[in-house]
Amino acid sequence: MELPSIKAVLDESFNDLEPFSHRYRHEKKRYIHTLKTVTNLARKGSRILDIGTGIGVIPHCLNRVGFKAQGLEYFVFPENKSGQLGTQAFDQSHQVRKKWQELNLVVGEKNILTDNLESLGQFDVIISEALIEHLKDPKLFLTRISTLLSEKGLLIIATPNQTTLINRLRLLFGRSIYWPIGEFFSDGESFIGHWREYTLSELEYMIRESGFEVIKSENINLLQHFKKIGFSVKNLRALIYLVSNIIPGARDMNYITARKK
Numbered sequence: 654m655e656l657p658s659i660k661a662v663l664d665e666s667f668n669d670l671e672p673f674s675h676r677y678r679h680e681k682k683r684y685i686h687t688l689k690t691v692t693n694l695a696r697k698g699s700r701i702l703d704i705g706t707g708i709g710v711i712p713h714c715l716n717r718v719g720f721k722a723q724g725l726e727y728f729v730f731p732e733n734k735s736g737q738l739g740t741q742a743f744d745q746s747h748q749v750r751k752k753w754q755e756l757n758l759v760v761g762e763k764n765i766l767t768d769n770l771e772s773l774g775q776f777d778v779i780i781s782e783a784l785i786e787h788l789k790d791p792k793l794f795l796t797r798i799s800t801l802l803s804e805k806g807l808l809i810i811a812t813p814n815q816t817t818l819i820n821r822l823r824l825l826f827g828r829s830i831y832w833p834i835g836e837f838f839s840d841g842e843s844f845i846g847h848w849r850e851y852t853l854s855e856l857e858y859m860i861r862e863s864g865f866e867v868i869k870s871e872n873i874n875l876l877q878h879f880k881k882i883g884f885s886v887k888n889l890r891a892l893i894y895l896v897s898n899i900i901p902g903a904r905d906m907n908y909i910t911a912r913k914k
Contacts, residue, residue, distance in 0.1 A: 659685055659692070660685060662688075663685060663710070665717070667710065670709065682875045686875055690809055692718065695720065697718075698720065699777035700774070700775070701720050701723070702723060703715075703782075704779060704780065704798070705726065705782065706724025707724075707726065708749070709753060723758070724758070724761070725763055727762060727763060727765070728845055766788065766794060775802065775806075777807065778806065778807045778808075779801060779802055779807070781808070781811070782810070785856075791859055792863070795859060795863035803913075805912055806913045807910065807913075808912070808913065810860070810909050811875070811906055812850065812906070813850050814853065814903075815850040815855075816852050816902050817903055818894075819894075831847070832844075853871075853909075864914050871909070872901075872902055872906070873905075874897065874905050
């Protein structure tokens with residue numbers, strides 16, 4: 654599947670899932686990278702699970718191009734006390750579920766760490782993007798993923814990089830790189846922001862220790878960049894992202910493709 658086709662399918666999928674998909678449009682660059690990775694490595698008809706799927710953009714795209722994909726979600730719903738991870742669009746959760754039903758999109762509402770997952774069966778590919786940093790127990794998370802993967806199954810995992818150039822500059826000026834202290838301090842054990850972000854080597858270590866063989870390891874910029882001319886905070890961030898391309902380990906996302914041994 655060529656990149657223009659991926660972009661077209663992604664745009665159509667966003668339209669199918671409106672108005673709920675609107676808040677995810679800034680993730681398009683990362684979605685394209687994931688879709689390209691899956692379509693290059695997996696056979697058509699493969700069973701795919703997208704953990705932390707949000708509104709279900711990724712599985713909906715994959716179903717449209719010949720895979721058997723479904724999502725798994727929990728924190729995005731207000732009834733699960735999702736805080737900043739929730740969205741006003743989900744206040745009417747029954748409308749979201751109705752949309753999924755109309756599109757024949759299966760999204761299991763389960764907590765990957767605590768719920769019984771046996772009914773899901775086995776998958777050929779598991780995708781997890783921007784989730785592991787929200788979890789207190791990454792070892793348990795990767796262990797549970799392994800139980801859901803078939804023999805030689807693929808894991809595609811992406812998470813924000815701890816050592817971005819922006820984070821290095823924050824530390825240089827005495828600023829914290831962690832989640833805002835107010836929410837972390839007030840929420841206690843129920844906090845669901847970023848418990849910890851990881852360097853690429855740390856992510857590789859955890860994945861290998863969990864019984865996977867790393868096929869490809871990448872530190873890449875996958876956040877939206879800004880193109881307007883003139884000074885602004887957004888364009889200053891865009892300039893920092895541009896400079897990060899020449900500094901080892903300074904880009905915004907760590908992205909690993911691995912195979913279950």
